Amino acid sequence: MDEQQLDQESWAILTQRILQLEQAGLVKRTFRRLDPQRQIAIVDAILYEAGEKGIKTIGISDVAARAGVAVGSMYQYFPNRQGMIDxxxxxxxxxxxxxxxxxRQYLDTISLYDGLLAFVNAGVEMSRTQQGMLRFYGRAAYQGDPELSERVIKPVADCFYSLVRELIEKARARGEIRADVDMEATTRLINTLLIIRGDCQLFPYLNTYMNLLSGEVTPERSMGSMIVLISSGIGK
Known part of the structure; x- marks a missing residue:
């Protein structure tokens, strides 16, 4: 997988979505005219503040301060506070x-081992470089807000699960997985293991509870052991 190519493709899709949201009235044209790094900084600041304080108490002035822009500029980018959040x-x-x-385009050729490794590593790396998104999704996933659970977590979680399911199904079609494996239950279990493994690395408070990583058990060692466990458990 070419990470740079994926980043470029992701950004192309992102700019299309910004234009759609502009047409929906959630953002102004002045935002789209900013350079990509400035756009990302502002979005990251919004998500960081939402993750820190919750979407009901987030303030435009706090977002502006974190993003390093003037408060007045924020009103040039967004119609109002709710539009900014949405x-x-x-x-x-x-x-x-x-x-x-x-x-998904790589699932036909990538092995189960490499696919599982790429899934977790890509998610961890993306989250580390986007702290606002990490904080916001951590709050949405683990603090039980019904609105965020339905609006934010469910569509993303369903997409993640769908990808893991397809990865496992293609591995089975290639003969990497035994025919007697309960695919439905196994896929859900592996999906959960991948999420917990990645989130324990990203959220220290989860690792405190799970005791997954330590000074001796590094993220790399933990990841390798998990994939070996999965492969030996369902592989031929």
């Missing part, structure tokens, strides 16, 4: 889904 949430959800969808 824009960032919609854009982040579509960004994650579109990024996952780009990987």
């Amino acid at each position: 824009f960032a949430i919609d854009l982040s959800v579509h960004y994650l889904i579109d990024a996952v969808e780009l990987y």
